[in-house]
Amino acid sequence: MTTMCLQDDALLAIHLGEAPAADVRHAAICPLCTGRLGTLRADLARIDAHLALPPPPARRERSLRALAWVPLTLAAAAGLALVLLRPHAEAPTPPAAYNPEVVVFLDDLADALDPVDGYSGAEDTLEPLDATGDADVQGRANTAAAPVGLALGGGSTRGLDESFIGVGCDNGIQRG
Amino acid sequence: MNTAARVPPSLDALYRAHRERVLRLCRLLLADADEAADVVHDVFLRVERAFRVAPPADWAAWITRVTVNTCRDRRRSGWWRWWRLTGVELDADETPGPTATPEHEAVRREEHRRVWAALRRLPARQREVFVLRHLEGFATDDVAATLGIAPGSVKRHLFRAVHALRRALGER
Numbered sequence: 001m002t003t004m005c006l007q008d009d010a011l012l013a014i015h016l017g018e019a020p021a022a023d024v025r026h027a028a029i030c031p032l033c034t035g036r037l038g039t040l041r042a043d044l045a046r047i048d049a050h051l052a053l054p055p056p057p058a059r060r061e062r063s064l065r066a067l068a069w070v071p072l073t074l075a076a077a078a079g080l081a082l083v084l085l086r087p088h089a090e091a092p093t094p095p096a097a098y099n100p101e102v103v104v105f106l107d108d109l110a111d112a113l114d115p116v117d118g119y120s121g122a123e124d125t126l127e128p129l130d131a132t133g134d135a136d137v138q139g140r141a142n143t144a145a146a147p148v149g150l151a152l153g154g155g156s157t158r159g160l161d162e163s164f165i166g167v168g169c170d171n172g173i174q175r176g
Numbered sequence: 177m178n179t180a181a182r183v184p185p186s187l188d189a190l191y192r193a194h195r196e197r198v199l200r201l202c203r204l205l206l207a208d209a210d211e212a213a214d215v216v217h218d219v220f221l222r223v224e225r226a227f228r229v230a231p232p233a234d235w236a237a238w239i240t241r242v243t244v245n246t247c248r249d250r251r252r253s254g255w256w257r258w259w260r261l262t263g264v265e266l267d268a269d270e271t272p273g274p275t276a277t278p279e280h281e282a283v284r285r286e287e288h289r290r291v292w293a294a295l296r297r298l299p300a301r302q303r304e305v306f307v308l309r310h311l312e313g314f315a316t317d318d319v320a321a322t323l324g325i326a327p328g329s330v331k332r333h334l335f336r337a338v339h340a341l342r343r344a345l346g347e348r
Contacts, residue, residue, distance in 0.1 A: 009335045016309070018316065018331075043342045044310070050291040051311065055207045 006033050198243050204307045205247040207296045241322050294344030306337035
């Protein structure tokens with residue numbers, strides 16, 4: 001095909017009677033384009049002949065291709081069911097009622113807000129935190145209302161049920 | 177003004193004048209004979225309604241447009257897609273012709289299947305343009321008006337459709 005020859009869409013336009021006169025003239029004198037136009041017309045005639053007959057039914061292979069999804073779908077559903085319906089091996093550990101570090105913080109906060117309550121000026125005499133603080137925390141761990149009590153000025157690093165008598169006295173003399 | 181041209185045809189005359197053309201259009205647009213018969217029924221129900229309510233000035237163009245739209249609706253419906261994928265194969269074209277050899281008949285059947293498969297694979301717009309412009313012989317401007325697209329788009333869709341169908345002829 002030379003550069004002057006017609007493109008396929010121009011040949012189709014000639015076939016449909018919509019081409020410019022120049023294209024029609026070229027197709028009439030160019031053997032190559034004449035041949036291609038003849039091939040186009042022959043192909044269209046074959047296509048028309050087939051389309052004039054009743055259409056064949058859709059091929060079964062298409063339904064088989066659709067069936068290929070069935071095992072995949074079943075496998076996915078089974079996997080999902082296993083994940084959702086599997087019995088738990090052990091009961092989930094309930095989350096702690098409160099964080100012990102928070103208890104200590106609230107305790108210290110209460111002291112800072114109300115230093116007069118109970119044992120003002122006695123900080124130096126408190127037992128080391130290792131000894132009392134941990135016991136304190138452990139002792140309150142079972143009391144759900146403990147943090148609230150602490151926040152309301154419930155005292156210090158000592159337990160709620162412990163007496164404050166003697167706390168803060170260097171020489172063992174009770175106050176008040 | 178020509179009053180004779182304004183006299184509406186009878187419903188029966190409309191049916192007789194357009195039924196074959198509508199059936200052929202539906203068969204080509206849906207590529208299925210049974211579905212085509214169903215859609216023809218739907219089309220003439222709409223014709224009957226329009227005949228009573230608001231008769232169009234140009235029945236032929238109106239019926240063509242309704243046919244194309246009804247086929248498009250049917251193709252879009254989920255039921256149609258499901259049916260196309262799972263339809264049972266009942267080959268009505270199994271019997272070879274009286275003169276063809278079995279080899280020729282097999283080749284012809286295979287080509288027949290390929291051409292219709294290529295038509296089914298065409299995008300809806302290309303198929304509509306090919307059927308109306310090439311097979312039904314509508315003018316490009318009429319196809320453009322019926323489908324609501326530009327004449328240039330009609331030519332482009334037609335070229336692509338012809339290219340795809342010719343390629344189907346060449347497949348082996």
